Amino acid sequence: MGQLGCILSVGIILTTVVYCQRTGVRPRPKRPKVVTPPPVIEPTEPNHATTLPPPFPPGPPSVFPDCPRECTCPTIYPNALYCDSRNLRVVPIIPSRIHYLYLQNNFIDSLPEKAFRNATELRWINLDNNRISNKKVDKKVFDTLTSLLFLYMEKNRLEEVPSNLPSSLEQLRLAGNQISKIPSGAFSKLQNLTLLDLHRNKLTDRVLNKNTFKGLKSLMQLNLAHNSLRKMPPTIPKHIFQLYLDKNSIKEIPNGYFNNFHHLMFLRLNFNQLTDTGIPNGIFNVSSLLDLHLSHNKLNAIPSFNRKLEHLYLSHNHIEKINGTEICPYPVSKIDLLFNDLEKLPRLRYLRLDGNSLQQPVPMDIMMCFRLLRMIVL
Numbered sequence: 001m002g003q004l005g006c007i008l009s010v011g012i013i014l015t016t017v018v019y020c021q022r023t024g025v026r027p028r029p030k031r032p033k034v035v036t037p038p039p040v041i042e043p044t045e046p047n048h049a050t051t052l053p054p055p056f057p058p059g060p061p062s063v064f065p066d067c068p069r070e071c072t073c074p075t076i077y078p079n080a081l082y083c084d085s086r087n088l089r090v091v092p093i094i095p096s097r098i099h100y101l102y103l104q105n106n107f108i109d110s111l112p113e114k115a116f117r118n119a120t121e122l123r124w125i126n127l128d129n130n131r132i133s134n135k136k137v138d139k140k141v142f143d144t145l146t147s148l149l150f151l152y153m154e155k156n157r158l159e160e161v162p163s164n165l166p167s168s169l170e171q172l173r174l175a176g177n178q179i180s181k182i183p184s185g186a187f188s189k190l191q192n193l194t195l196l197d198l199h200r201n202k203l204t205d206r207v208l209n210k211n212t213f214k215g216l217k218s219l220m221q222l223n224l225a226h227n228s229l230r231k232m233p234p235t236i237p238k239h240i241f242q243l244y245l246d247k248n249s250i251k252e253i254p255n256g257y258f259n260n261f262h263h264l265m266f267l268r269l270n271f272n273q274l275t276d277t278g279i280p281n282g283i284f285n286v287s288s289l290l291d292l293h294l295s296h297n298k299l300n301a302i303p304s305f306n307r308k309l310e311h312l313y314l315s316h317n318h319i320e321k322i323n324g325t326e327i328c329p330y331p332v333s334k335i336d337l338l339f340n341d342l343e344k345l346p347r348l349r350y351l352r353l354d355g356n357s358l359q360q361p362v363p364m365d366i367m368m369c370f371r372l373l374r375m376i377v378l
């Protein structure tokens, strides 16, 4: 705008000069002054500015003088800063009082070293749905964030897990990127991390090794669904309680894989390539398991499972028959003896078997064994 105004006023001056020359007393002939245009200043917009909607105009001043004009600082939450969905290209200057920072749904493509420089109290940063790539994440950008607990960077353009993450992190969400690399030691200092979400990325077996998840002493939830794994991850923290591996190409589970997993409650392996031979006998006999998803695989038989399992999903496999005697954790004839001891009864409540080649009716021994079964989908 400034440039345009400048050119315009230069133009007006020239016209005026010409006008004066025509109407005034015939002046002495004079060489016209040569006007050189001002240097072109490169636009500060990103290269693809035309593909981006314009940034929103700054809002009204806030009661907080340090509130960035492009964000909202709610009076009742002085520690929160809302800068989400504003067409932002860069991280605004974050006041040091902020704990909760919302930057999701913008066009931010870089995290320079100074992005959070003064905001050392940050606990929570949401950068979901931006355009951040690894090249533009400065190696030191997280260095000052010693209190950071949650870092959300879903749906960006990351190709690897950022290194130098704060060791205080408890939740790291990186789903929906293009991640095909995990630098060695990326997670090794994150001893308080409870949730690691890497679903919808490009992870292959090559990327995961015995040490990848080493050091994650508090990890409870691991989501590796929707990647390109053909094998189970080599080593997973044993105290985990939720493991999601849906939508990979896993063919088998190594014998003894879940030995010493005493907290695993939720295991999802839907949409893989599991066959009966890929499932060792008793592999799902994990005493803590409550919820087991094996839908959309290639199983011909119902695998055995622990007595406490409550939900079993086996839809869209190749199961043709179901034998209650075989899957019952006790001899069916003994169930009556256990009937008064609710603690001991098999706990299965929900069984899903649709999309197989099973015929009705449900065999009687299933009903005899699983007395708590509330629903069976055939």
Ligand SMILES: *[C@@H]1O[C@H](CO)[C@@H](O)[C@H](O)[C@H]1NC(C)=O
Binding pocket: 093, 094, 114, 115, 117, 118
């Ligand atoms: C950090 O704070 C100083 C002093 O208040 C200020 O001058 C500077 O612009 C701030 N820098 C960033 C990146 O927030």
Ligand SMILES: *[C@@H]1O[C@H](CO)[C@@H](O)[C@H](O)[C@H]1NC(C)=O
Binding pocket: 167, 168, 169, 191, 192
């Ligand atoms: C991990 O959490 C504990 C307990 O909240 C805390 O004392 C410790 O400082 C945390 N570790 C890091 C590296 O932040």
Ligand SMILES: *[C@@H]1O[C@H](CO)[C@@H](O)[C@H](O)[C@H]1NC(C)=O
Binding pocket: 281, 282, 285, 287, 304, 306
């Ligand atoms: C399952 O595990 C329990 C103890 O955890 C054991 O008593 C039982 O024999 C096992 N069943 C199978 C089929 O491996």
Ligand SMILES: *[C@@H]1O[C@H](CO)[C@@H](O)[C@H](O)[C@H]1NC(C)=O
Binding pocket: 323, 324, 325, 326
């Ligand atoms: C179920 O399995 C048991 C033990 O393997 C076998 O004796 C029985 O005949 C089977 N029942 C049916 C209906 O196939």
